[in-house]
Structures are given as structure tokens and as C-alpha cells.
Amino acid sequence: MTFSIEEVNKDPILLPNISLGYRILSSCASPTSALRAALALASGLEEINPVSLCPPAISALIAESGSSQSIPVAGTFGPFHLPVVSYFSACACLSDRIKYPTFFRTVSSDYFQAKALAALMRHFDWQWIGVIQSDNEYGRSGVNGLSQEVKRFKVCIAFVATILRTYTINKIQNVVNIIKQSTVKVILAFATEGDFHPLMLEIVKQNITGIQWLSSDAWITAARPSTPEMYQAFGGALGFVGRKMAIPKLKPFLTNIDPYKDQNTAFVRDFWEIMAGCRPVLSGETVEGSKICKGNETIDYHHTFFDVTELRDPYNVYKAVYAIAHALHRLLFCQPVGEKTMKPCLNISELQTKQVTEQLQKLNFTNQFGDNIFFDENGNPPAYYDLINWQLINGKVQHVTVGHYASVANGVYELSIQKNEIVWRTGKMVPSSLCSNDCPRGTREAQIKGKHPCCFDCISCDDGTIANSTGAAECSPCPQEYWSNDRKDECIPKAIEFLTYQEPIGIAVTVVSLLGASLSLATLMVYIRYRETPVIKASNSELSCFLLFSLLLCFLCPLTFIGRPTLWTCMLRHTAFGVTFALCISSVLGKTIVVVTAFKATFPGNNAGAKFGPSQQRIIVCSCTVIQIIICVLWLRLNPPFPDMVFRYSNKKIVLECNPGSEAAFYAVLGYIGLLAITCLVLAFLARKLPDNFNEAKFITFSMLIFSAVWITFIPAYISSPGKFTVAAETFTILASAFGLLICIFVSKCYIILIKPEKNTKRHVMGKS
Numbered sequence: 123m124t125f126s127i128e129e130v131n132k133d134p135i136l137l138p139n140i141s142l143g144y145r146i147l148s149s150c151a152s153p154t155s156a157l158r159a160a161l162a163l164a165s166g167l168e169e170i171n172p173v174s175l176c177p178p179a180i181s182a183l184i185a186e187s188g189s190s191q192s193i194p195v196a197g198t199f200g201p202f203h204l205p206v207v208s209y210f211s212a213c214a215c216l217s218d219r220i221k222y223p224t225f226f227r228t229v230s231s232d233y234f235q236a237k238a239l240a241a242l243m244r245h246f247d248w249q250w251i252g253v254i255q256s257d258n259e260y261g262r263s264g265v266n267g268l269s270q271e272v273k274r275f276k277v278c279i280a281f282v283a284t285i286l287r288t289y290t291i292n293k294i295q296n297v298v299n300i301i302k303q304s305t306v307k308v309i310l311a312f313a314t315e316g317d318f319h320p321l322m323l324e325i326v327k328q329n330i331t332g333i334q335w336l337s338s339d340a341w342i343t344a345a346r347p348s349t350p351e352m353y354q355a356f357g358g359a360l361g362f363v364g365r366k367m368a369i370p371k372l373k374p375f376l377t378n379i380d381p382y383k384d385q386n387t388a389f390v391r392d393f394w395e396i397m398a399g400c401r402p403v404l405s406g407e408t409v410e411g412s413k414i415c416k417g418n419e420t421i422d423y424h425h426t427f428f429d430v431t432e433l434r435d436p437y438n439v440y441k442a443v444y445a446i447a448h449a450l451h452r453l454l455f456c457q458p459v460g461e462k463t464m465k466p467c468l469n470i471s472e473l474q475t476k477q478v479t480e481q482l483q484k485l486n487f488t489n490q491f492g493d494n495i496f497f498d499e500n501g502n503p504p505a506y507y508d509l510i511n512w513q514l515i516n517g518k519v520q521h522v523t524v525g526h527y528a529s530v531a532n533g534v535y536e537l538s539i540q541k542n543e544i545v546w547r548t549g550k551m552v553p554s555s556l557c558s559n560d561c562p563r564g565t566r567e568a569q570i571k572g573k574h575p576c577c578f579d580c581i582s583c584d585d586g587t588i589a590n591s592t593g594a595a596e597c598s599p600c601p602q603e604y605w606s607n608d609r610k611d612e613c614i615p616k617a618i619e620f621l622t623y624q625e626p627i628g629i630a631v632t633v634v635s636l637l638g639a640s641l642s643l644a645t646l647m648v649y650i651r652y653r654e655t656p657v658i659k660a661s662n663s664e665l666s667c668f669l670l671f672s673l674l675l676c677f678l679c680p681l682t683f684i685g686r687p688t689l690w691t692c693m694l695r696h697t698a699f700g701v702t703f704a705l706c707i708s709s710v711l712g713k714t715i716v717v718v719t720a721f722k723a724t725f726p727g728n729n730a731g732a733k734f735g736p737s738q739q740r741i742i743v744c745s746c747t748v749i750q751i752i753i754c755v756l757w758l759r760l761n762p763p764f765p766d767m768v769f770r771y772s773n774k775k776i777v778l779e780c781n782p783g784s785e786a787a788f789y790a791v792l793g794y795i796g797l798l799a800i801t802c803l804v805l806a807f808l809a810r811k812l813p814d815n816f817n818e819a820k821f822i823t824f825s826m827l828i829f830s831a832v833w834i835t836f837i838p839a840y841i842s843s844p845g846k847f848t849v850a851a852e853t854f855t856i857l858a859s860a861f862g863l864l865i866c867i868f869v870s871k872c873y874i875i876l877i878k879p880e881k882n883t884k885r886h887v888m889g890k891s
Contacts, residue, residue: 123184124387125375126443137451140470145180146388149191151316156191157198164204181478182207182446184439188314189213189260196225203476207445209438212339215263217500224479226501228441229364232264234505234535235339238362238527239310240271241537242336242509249277249576250557251336252306254297254321256313257284264312264338278557278576280306287316294324301330308334308555315341322347326355334546334553337361342510343434345426348519357514358547362507362527367437367491372430377423381415397421441495441503448495449481505529513545560593564610567595583610586773603767605774617775621684621846621853628684631853638677638860645868646670652875656883661871662716664736668743669709669867675702676860680853687765692780696763697754699856700791704750706863707798707829708743710822713867714805715742717819750794757787768845777845796833802826821866828862 123146131141145163149156163180182205186192192211199206200223207226208216214233216225243251253268255261265282272279281304283297298321301309311318318341335356341347342361381387381394381402395401400415433440456467468477486496497503509525525539546553561567561580566589568579583589587597588606600606604613622628646667653663679702682695716739757763766781782788803826806819836855843851874881 123439123443125369125372126440128375129371130443130447136447137454140450140454142447142450148389149186149188151188151191153191153194156186156188157194160185160195160199164199164202180204181450181473181475182482184209184442184446186211187435189216189263190258192216192225193222193259196222200224203474203479205446205449205475205479205482207442207482209442210435211260213260213263214267215259217502219500222501224475226445226482226497228438228445228495228503229339229435230505230507231500231502232260232338233267234502234527235362235507236264236267236271237535238505238507238537239268239336239338240275240277241527241535242360242362242539243272243277243308244275245537245539246552248308248334248553248555250280250306250308250555250574251277252280252301252304252309253282254309254311254313254318255282255284256317257286257289258317260314260340261312261317268310268312276575278574280304280557280574285313285317285321287320289320291324294321297321298324298328298330301325301333302328305557306555307332307553308336310336310338311341312338313340315344315346319347322352322356326352329355331355332547334548334555335359337510339363339507342512343521348512348521350514350517350519353512353514353519357512358545359512360524360544361510363510364434364438364508365493365506366432366434366508366523367440367493368431369433369437369440370430372433372436373428376428376430382417394419394421397425397427441489441493444489445482445485445495445497446478448487449478449485452481452485453477505535509539511544561589562592563594564589565594566597567593588613602769603776616769618778619775619845620686620778621849622686623684627846627850631680631684631850631857634857635677635680635853638857638864639674642670642674642677642860642864645864645872646674648872648875655875657871657874657881662713662739665709665712665716665739665743666868669706669713669863672702672706672709673860673864676706676856680856683849683853687778687780689764692763692765693758695780696782696788696791697758700750700754700795701747703795703856703859704798705743705747706860707795707802708746710825710863710867711746711798711802711805712739712742714802714819714822715739717822718805718808746798750791753787753790753794757784757791760784761787763788771844775845779845779849792833796830799826799829799833803830821870825863825866828866829859832859832862 123144127142127144130136147159147162149159160183163183165179183195183199184207185195186208187210189211192206192208193213193216196206196208196216200221203224205224205226206222207228209228211227212229212232212235214231214236216222216227217231217233243249251272253265255265261284269279281300283300285294285297311321331354333355335358337359339362342359343363347356379390379393381390384390391402394415395412398415398419398421400413400419401409402415402417403409450473453468453473454470483497483499483501486494488494494504506528507526508523509527510521511524513520513522515522522543522545524543525537527535527537530536541552557574557577558567558579561578565580565582568581569575570577570579583597583606586606587599588610589597590611597610600613603616605616606612607614621631623632649658649663649666649670652658658666675698679695679699682691682698685691761784763780763783766779768777768779771777802822806822806826832855836851839851839855840848
């Protein structure tokens with residue numbers, strides 16, 4: 123501080139012809155002593171002569187190092203508008219402008235240090251940490267800010283232990299026991315060097331090793347704990363400190379300290395006693411218990427005290443002095459305000475501390491080292507930290523810079539680390555600190571009731587969900603077309619299911635379908651070959667051929683139900699089924715009407731047989747079929763069937779089936795076929811006892827009963843059958859009903875034609891034999 127003030131006084135540009143005076147008092151790191159010293163400095167405020175050319179007793183106060191000491195000082199002088207600039211008080215609580223309106227500092231606030239420490243923990247994935255804090259505002263405020271930050275990164279604090287330099291050995295040992303019983307491998311000590319040192323000694327004494335220590339800026343670069351003995355337990359410690367700077371002109375100033383040049387200079391004799399091992403005395407002064415200097419002593423200028431290349435806290439003092447000097451300069455000297463107006467010069471006797479505070483708040487300048495100096499609305503400087511690592515080099519503990527944390531944009535901070543340069547307590551491997559190990563793939567974290575969020579069990583993901591990374595908090599559901607594998611770490615495509623030609627059901631349907639088509643075709647050939655025989659003529663050969671042709675199509679229809687559904691096959695299978703069966707039942711209906719009208723034609727005067735000839739029969743068949751075709755065309759036009767993926771049958775497979783599109787159209791097709799079948803059944807039933815040796819109405823009745831029974835049975839089977847079995851049920855129903863018609867109507871006739879040709883006569887058909 124003395125060097126900085128003298129440098130300002132020698133500067134011809136900064137405060138020209140004005141010298142800064144100063145008075146330095148020691149607070150002995152005590153809040154009460156700090157306040158007493160500050161009040162002593164400020165006590166001259168009421169003694170100033172109003173006509174004096176001198177400014178107030180003090181224009182600003184540079185104080186204090188510890189936050190606990192700065193809090194009462196800043197709180198006391200705030201109402202008096204006296205600016206207080208601290209070079210080491212980092213407590214975030216001092217940023218409260220309501221309580222401390224005139225407090226400024228050149229050291230970064232613990233608010234930013236908490237953000238830096240939280241970013242460090244996140245960077246190395248330390249989720250389970252312990253905290254040791256000073257039992258004062260510095261420790262409590264710092265840990266409170268840290269707790270708020272680490273919550274965002276899901277870091278859990280296992281314990282918070284408090285220490286203070288005045289604690290008894292029993293309290294310190296209690297903290298040591300907490301450390302020994304905990305499972306944490308990373309511990310942050312947010313404490314001042316004086317408070318933490320007794321605990322460090324006890325930890326070394328009890329040989330507690332294997333802990334990765336993190337430090338606040340209060341002790342990581344302190345000289346007292348940086349010894350090889352402490353390194354046994356605290357080697358590899360990491361901590362953030364302010365920016366370091368080299369002040370080359372400071373070394374000549376230090377080496378020129380001589381207690382015999384100015385014996386009244388503050389602290390010089392105490393300094394000389396430490397460095398030279400003897401105490402210089404004034405003339406006539408008696409000193410007891412100390413070696414008296416003779417005047418020819420020399421000191422070792424290679425001592426670390428004279429190393430001015432890596433100054434951190436002294437550089438904060440340097441910035442504090444220059445900040446006050448620049449604020450005074452702006453108040454006392456004219457500066458242009460506009461193009462023609464000039465700021466009036468302030469008489470030094472008119473200087474007020476409130477004005478100094480206002481200028482400090484607006485201050486913004488760049489010092490000779492290129493460092494931008496300013497204070498935000500809370501009196502804080504721009505945050506910048508070096509990341510320090512304790513390393514043992516040549517038998518000495520060195521504070522090696524391995525990274526930094528600084529602002530890169532408005533409100534955005536960046537952590538940069540040279541991992542390869544770090545020496546860990548565990549060697550070159552980054553230590554791990556977890557309450558529970560990360561859950562493996564395929565499992566998720568399950569919170570244990572009553573414990574920290576970082577402590578959890580791992581449970582397997584539910585079916586249909588996966589965790590494809592370690593440490594998953596939740597399992598992710600698979601897409602609809604995928605399902606989880608057995609390990610629950612990957613979504614695999616669901617099995618595709620549809621009726622194929624290769625599986626047993628598909629083979630059976632194909633074989634039966636081709637068999638029925640072959641029998642229909644063979645029967646048709648028989649009818650064509652024996653079309654002139656009485657049996658064929660009696661059963662209406664033209665309608666029989668229509669019926670056999672439609673049965674041939676009915677037997678081939680199930681083949682469209684096999685294979686992967688496409689848009690064309692879906693439209694074809696439903697419409698082909700509807701039209702072919704409509705043609706089939708229409709032919710049966712025509713044969714039934716022929717039988718009924720033929721019987722009525724036997725009554726005298728009844729010419730019904732003449733009115734219902736071949737042309738009328740064709741009209742009946744065609745008109746009944748056309749109605750079904752119209753229904754199918756409207757169905758295809760308005761809402762046609764389409765291939766669909768169905769997921770409801772099973773979680774592990776996708777059933778490909780044809781969605782009918784319009785349920786109403788689908789049931790209209792079935793209903794129309796049912797209407798034709800019921801009409802046939804009623805007419806055939808009424809004509810079943812007609813006096814004829816070869817009454818075809820009986821066979822039509824049986825065929826319609828079988829047809830109706832098959833389709834009535836199909837409805838519950840269709841509804842209850844899952845997946846491809848629905849298609850199988852529909853195909854077997856088609857085949858069964860077609861076989862029923864083929865067997866009931868044509869087997870008996872083919873039997874007579876092929877096996878009993880002697881019965882294939884007109885007399886036998888007329889029932890006269």
C-alpha cells in the first residue's frame with residue numbers, strides 16, 4: 123500500500139501537485155479491533171477547520187482483509203457516505219447495497235467463486251462432496267451461495283462441518299471424525315487460513331489421506347500451510363484465487379527498506395526483526411526479550427518476500443489505491459462534458475466523501491498492466507480466477523496455475539482447465555466421488571427415501587422403455603414401432619406379423635383353396651360334358667354353371683388374404699369376396715326360384731314357368747350381383763380398405779392387416795350376402811317337400827343351412843381372434859361355406875352322373891321308376 127501511494131504521488135499526470143496522505147493501522151484480524159482502528163482513522167472528521175484548504179481527514183478507507191472484519195466497518199461507515207474498498211473480503215453478503223451502500227472491493231465476490239467451484243465439480247462429475255466452513259459470515263455466506271449453485275448440477279453435500287481458530291481440540295476432532303466416517307472423496311474447505319490451519323494439523327496427525335481437497339481463495343496460496351508436511355494429506359489440492367500480476371517496480375522499493383532511514387515508518391521495525399533476526403531500537407529505547415540490532419545487518423533478498431512476479435492479494439491492494447486515486451482525480455480536475463462546456467474544477471477543500479463514493483461507482487479505467495478496473499452496481503469488480511493446484515516440486519509446495527474461470531460475455535462465464543497439468547492426490551487418475559455408482563445401461567435411478575438425491579438404487583427399465591446410457595434418471599419409451607430388448611438398453615423393431623404362404627396356416631389355406639377350386643373346375647367340366655343328360659337338364663345347367671364359376675372364384679378368393687397387405691390386395695380381398703359370394707348366392711337364389719316356379723307350373727292354368735325362363739333367370743342373377751357391385755364401388759370410392767399396422771394385440775409385435783376403412787360398408791356387404799342367403803333358405807325350405815324324385819330344393823336347403831351356420835359361427839370367431847388368426851378365421855369361413863355349397867348341391871348329381879349312370883334317365887328324374 124505504501125508503494126502504491128508513493129507511486130501515485132510521483133505520477134505527474136495522476137493527481138498532479140496533490141499528494142495522498144495515509145495512515146495504516148492493524149486490525150489483528152479481529153472485527154472489534156478493525157472497527158476500533160477504522161473509527162480512529164475517521165475520528166478527525168469533526169476536527170477539520172471549515173476554512174482549511176485540506177480535505178476531510180480521510181477520503182476513503184482501504185479495509186479490510188477478512189470479511190468478518192469488513193462487515194462491521196462497512197456497516198458503520200455506510201450512513202456517513204465514506205467509501206470502503208476491500209482487497210480481500212470476498213463474502214457475497216457485502217454486495218447488499220442496502221446494508222453496505224459504500225462498500226467496494228477489488229477481489230471477486232464469493233458469489234462468483236461459488237459459481238466457479240460448482241462449475242469445477244460439474245466438470246469432473248463430483249456429485250458427492252463434503253464441506254467445511256468457517257463459523258463466520260465468510261464461511262456461511264460462501265457455503266450458502268455454493269449450495270444454491272450445486273443444486274443446478276445435482277451435486278449433493280454430504281455434510282457441512284464448521285471450524286474456527288478459537289475452537290477447542292475436541293471440536294476439531296469431532297470434525298475429523300465426520301471426515302473419517304463419511305464416504306465422500308472430495309471435500310471443500312470454505313474457510314480462512316487461520317481457521318482451517320488447526321484442522322489441517324489434526325488431519326496430518328491422524329494421517330487421513332486419499333481425499334481430494336478443494337479450497338476457497340482464502341488458503342490455497344497461503345504460505346503457512348504450503349509445506350511438505352501438509353502435502354502428505356493435502357497434496358493435489360485445487361482452489362480458485364484472483365488474478366496474479368507482476369509489479370517489477372515493487373522489488374527495488376522492498377529492498378530499500380531500512381529502519382535507520384526513517385524509524386517512524388509503520389511496521390518497518392517489525393519487518394526488520396523478522397527478516398534480520400534482530401530489532402532496531404530508537405535512541406534511549408529499551409527492548410526486552412529481543413536481540414538488538416547493531417546497524418550492520420543484512421537480509422536475504424532472495425527470500426520469497428521479495429518475489430514480485432506472482433502477486434495476487436498485493437495486486438488487489440494496488441488496484442484499490444489506484445481506484446481511489448482515479449476517483450479523486452476526476453473530482454478535482456476539469457474534464458470536458460460537451461463540445462463547449464467544461465466541468466467546473468472542484469476545490470480540494472470542498473471534497474466530500476459522498477462524491478468520492480459516486481465517482482468510484484462510475485469508475486472505469488485501464489491501469490498500466492492493461493487490466494480494466496471498474497465496479498458493478500454492487501461494488502464488485504469483474505470476476506476472474508486462476509485455478510491453483512498444489513504440486514511438490516524439488517521438495518517445495520508450488521502453487522501451479524492449471525486453468526482459469528472468467529467472464530466471456532454478459533453474465534456468461536467459462537471454465538478452462540489443462541487436465542494434463544493437474545497432479546491429483548490419487549495420481550494421474552481423476553478421483554471419483556459418488557454416493558451411488560452410475561446405474562448401468564438398461565436401468566434407471568430410483569431414489570432412496572430419506573436420503574440425498576445422489577444416493578439411489580438401480581432398477582431395470584419397464585418393458586417398452588430403455589436406458590441407453592449410464593446414470594439415466596428415467597427410462598425413455600421406445601417409438602411405437604419398436605420394443606425394448608432383453609437388456610433394456612436398445613429399442614429393436616417389433617416383429618411383423620401377417621399370414622404368409624410359408625407358415626402352416628397359410629399352407630393349409632392355400633392347399634384347401636386350390637383343392638376347392640380344382641373340384642369346382644372339375645365339376646364344371648363334368649356339367650359341360652354331360653349337359654344333355656336328364657340330371658343336368660333337370661337342375662338348370664346354365665344356373666349351375668354360373669354357380670360353379672362363382673364357387674371357383676370363391677375358392678380362389680382366400681389367396682388374396684395371404685401375404686403382406688398392400689393397398690391393392692386390401693381393396694381386392696374384401697370386394698372380391700363380396701362380389702363372388704353375391705354371384706354365388708344369386709345363382710342359388712335363381713335355382714331356388716326355378717324349382718318353386720316349376721312346381722307351380724304343374725297346376726292347371728298356371729303359366730309361371732313360361733314367365734320365368736332363362737332370360738329372367740339371368741336378370742335375377744345379374745341384378746342381385748350388380749347391387750353388391752354398387753355397394754363395393756361406393757365403398758372403394760368413399761372410404762376404401764387400406765393396409766394398417768395394429769399394435770393392440772401384443773407389445774412385441776406389429777400385426778399387419780387390412781383396415782376395412784368403412785365399417786358400415788363392410789357390414790353392408792356381409793349383410794347383403796346374408797339377406798340373399800336367408801331368402802334362398804326360406805324359399806328352399808318352403809319347396810323342400812315338393813313331389814319330385816329329385817327335388818333340388820332339399821339340397822339347396824341343406825346348403826343354405828350350412829352356409830348360414832358357418833357365417834353365424836364366423837362372427838364371434840372374427841371378433842375374438844387376434845392378429846393373423848382373424849384372417850385365418852375369415853379364409854376358413856369362406857372355404858367352409860363354399861365347400862358346403864359345392865358338396866350339398868353338386869355331389870349327389872355328380873354321383874349319379876359318374877357312379878350311377880343308370881339313374882341318369884328322364885323317368886328316374888320324374889319319379890316314375
